Amino acid sequence: MSETVQVARLNSRGMITLKGDLADQDFQDVAVKITGLSFPSQREIRLSGEMGLAWMAADEVLLMLPVEDVSAAIETADEMLRRAPAVVANVTDARVLFSLKGKRSREVLAKLAPVDLSREAFQPGQIRRTRLAQVAAAFWMPQEAQFEIMCFRSVADYVTELLEMSAAPGTVPEYF
Amino acid sequence: MLILSCPCCGVSAEETEFTPGGEAHLKREGPGSEDAAFRDYLFQRKNPKGVHFERWRHAFGCGKWFHAARCTVTLEVFCTYTAQTANVPKEVIDTIKLRRPEWELNQ
Ligand SMILES: [Zn+2]
Numbered sequence: 001m002s003e004t005v006q007v008a009r010l011n012s013r014g015m016i017t018l019k020g021d022l023a024d025q026d027f028q029d030v031a032v033k034i035t036g037l038s039f040p041s042q043r044e045i046r047l048s049g050e051m052g053l054a055w056m057a058a059d060e061v062l063l064m065l066p067v068e069d070v071s072a073a074i075e076t077a078d079e080m081l082r083r084a085p086a087v088v089a090n091v092t093d094a095r096v097l098f099s100l101k102g103k104r105s106r107e108v109l110a111k112l113a114p115v116d117l118s119r120e121a122f123q124p125g126q127i128r129r130t131r132l133a134q135v136a137a138a139f140w141m142p143q144e145a146q147f148e149i150m151c152f153r154s155v156a157d158y159v160t161e162l163l164e165m166s167a168a169p170g171t172v173p174e175y176f
Numbered sequence: 177m178l179i180l181s182c183p184c185c186g187v188s189a190e191e192t193e194f195t196p197g198g199e200a201h202l203k204r205e206g207p208g209s210e211d212a213a214f215r216d217y218l219f220q221r222k223n224p225k226g227v228h229f230e231r232w233r234h235a236f237g238c239g240k241w242f243h244a245a246r247c248t249v250t251l252e253v254f255c256t257y258t259a260q261t262a263n264v265p266k267e268v269i270d271t272i273k274l275r276r277p278e279w280e281l282n283q
Contacts, residue, residue, distance in 0.1 A: 114190050
């Protein structure tokens with residue numbers, strides 16, 4: 001029998017959306033300064049402890065940091081981005097995080113998202129925005145056999161039930 | 177089922193990750209236009225059997241709009257390309273002609 005996959009709701013992490021010109025040096029500097037991480041390329045995510053820096057779209061990155069540091073980080077960003085048009089938004093309360101842990105985590109997620117989750121196609125370091133069944137979500141792998149999943153707070157209950165149903169013992173195939 | 181490649185984020189995904197936005201390259205008829213032209217702009221849409229240009233949005237992904245050229249008969253997607261263009265780019269026409277040599281734009 002395959003081992004079970006653990007589903008858990010994670011504590012809130014501070015989140016700041018930064019929208020602007022990703023090629024702009026000031027823009028990159030803000031993201032790098034606040035997170036201490038290198039600037040991600042297309043569909044990449046950088047992670048270190050509670051810090052995260054994710055490529056969300058061609059004009060958007062997401063900063064993750066401890067909740068208590070968000071206010072100061074927004075002041076820093078506003079200060080540094082005066083020169084060019086940019087959006088700095090605190091989205092901490094808009095989203096929730098989940099984790100999946102276990103050897104068959106890929107299978108649990110593959111049942112819910114229209115994404116190739118084979119080892120060749122998806123690895124730690126990548127972020128994928130997609131849907132889980134009927135709602136928007138994004139996920140990444142802090143390490144092999146482990147996912148973190150982000151969705152809107154308004155659908156947190158729905159996603160909790162989805163993940164728990166998909167991870168129910170006896171329902172997870174050994175596919176990947 | 178279509179597989180579309182979003183030119184804005186590079187993801188190739190099946191169509192449930194996207195939302196369709198109807199016919200592409202419409203020319204807006206605004207105030208001062210003829211009634212008939214305004215009516216056609218609002219309501220008249222092409223419904224070809226074959227090559228069709230469409231707007232799509234990567235709704236569950238990066239959120240961006242883009243254009244797609246595909247065949248309504250075989251569902252073959254010839255290519256996807258930027259939404260920041262009023263006309264069908266030459267490369268897109270060339271790509272389609274490789275697969276449909278007899279096809280002409282605005283035929
Ligand atoms: Zn996209």
